[in-house]
Amino acid sequence: MHRTPATRLRSAMAAALLGLVAVTSAHAQDRYPTKAIRLVVPFPAGTAPDVMARYWGDRVSKQLQQPVIVENRAGASTIVGTQAAVASPADGYTLLYTASGTVTINPFAYKKLPYQPQDLVPVTRMLSIPLVVSVPTESPHKTLADLIKAAKAKPGQVSYASYGMGTVPHMSMAYFANSAGLALNHIPYRDGGLTDLIGGRVDVAFSPIADVLPYIKAGKVRPLAVSSVRRLDSLAQVPTVAESFPGFEGDSWHGVFALKGTPQSVIDQLGAVSRRIAESGEYRQYLSEFGLVPVGGSPADFSQLIEAESKRWAKVVKDNSISLE
Incomplete structure (x- = not known):
């Protein structure tokens, strides 16, 4: 069939439109x-x-022009909420904001877990949470060396508070005790036990800085050391545990995770947005009020950190026979 120039033009335009x-x-x-x-x-x-x-x-909502709806699903050392997240479609519209224990402690401490770390894709580590070894103001222990000496003189009699078995404060103190060759008496509290620490009813605690910093500033407890690799701006005169035991690090952290199978382009976009937040002066100022440390970094950086911490905490779990139901 002969096609006129007009017919050919219409066909070309239709193809272009399609x-x-x-x-x-x-x-x-x-x-x-x-x-x-x-x-x-x-x-x-x-x-x-x-x-x-x-x-x-x-901040993400403002940058991406869509609402971010927070859904609190607490329970069982973050297991309830994490299970709810991983059961959702991996389309980038369900994310998890959680703390380090979810992926670096729970998989080793719990006999059964309804999720695996591989179900989650690291996006960005938003902040680091240093822990502080603190004693009551009236304590005779002025330094970490004093505490170690007392604990070695009375094995099993020096008590420490934590938020419970398998929490980062418990794991960090167990790690410290292993490093120093100490036998300590663990007393778990729902609220971390700072009230009993201040009152002298427990000897020491390895507490998240945001919890204990107000009491340090008020002179109610004495800081002996921090869990970070480097000294903190907020407690510049307080040494690190690593200064006595090289290689020691016991910080916790918060991070953002997507679900396994989420498109890489979405992960990259969320990572870029999160890094902009973490690098902003506003965020740094906000965290400084609590003694927290902004981090940021790429998904690859985050994955490497999780791998390293998982090895550390797996060893602490094994060395201390920690087993949770």
């Missing part, structure tokens, strides 16, 4: 986000992880 529709459709599918993002936080409302997650969500 191609444009296809490209536009593909770009629409690639766009992210196009709806609200659900951020699962496996901690109660009002706790530090919840507060920091809401800060992150608010």
Whole structure:
């Protein structure tokens, strides 16, 4: 059949239009986000992880022009919320904001776990939480060396408070005791036991800095050492545990995770947005009020840290026969 120039022109225009529709459709599918993002936080409302997650969500919402809805799913050392997150579609619209124990302690301390670290994809480590070895103000222990000497003189009699078996404060103190060759008496508390520490009813605690810093500033407890590799700006005169035991590091952290199978482009976008938040002066100023340390970094950086910490805590679990149901 003979095709006139007009017919050929119409056919070409139709083909071009179809191609444009296809490209536009593909770009629409690639766009992210196009709806609200659900951020699962496996901690109660009002706790530090919840507060920091809401800060992150608010800034992400402003940058991506979509709501970030925080869903608190607390319980069982973050297991309840993490299980709820990993059961969701891996499309970038369900994320998890959690603390280090979820992926670096729970897999080794719990006999059975309804998720695996491989179910989660690291996006960005938002902040580091140094821990502080503290004693009551009236304690005779002025230095970490004093505490070690007393504990060695009375094996099993020096008591320490924690937030419970398998928490980072418990694991860090167990790690310290192993490093120093000490036998300590562990007393778990739901609230970390700082009230009993201040009152002298427990000898020492290895507490998250945001919890203990106000009491240090008020002169109610005495800091002996911090868990970080380097000294902290907020406690510049307080030595690190690593100064006595090279290689020691016991910080906790908060981080953002996507689900296994989430498109890499979405992970990259979330990572870039998170790094901008972590690097902002506003964020650094905000964290400094609590003694927290902003981090940021790439998904690869985050993955390497998790791998290194998992080896450390797996050894502490094994050396101390820690087993949770």
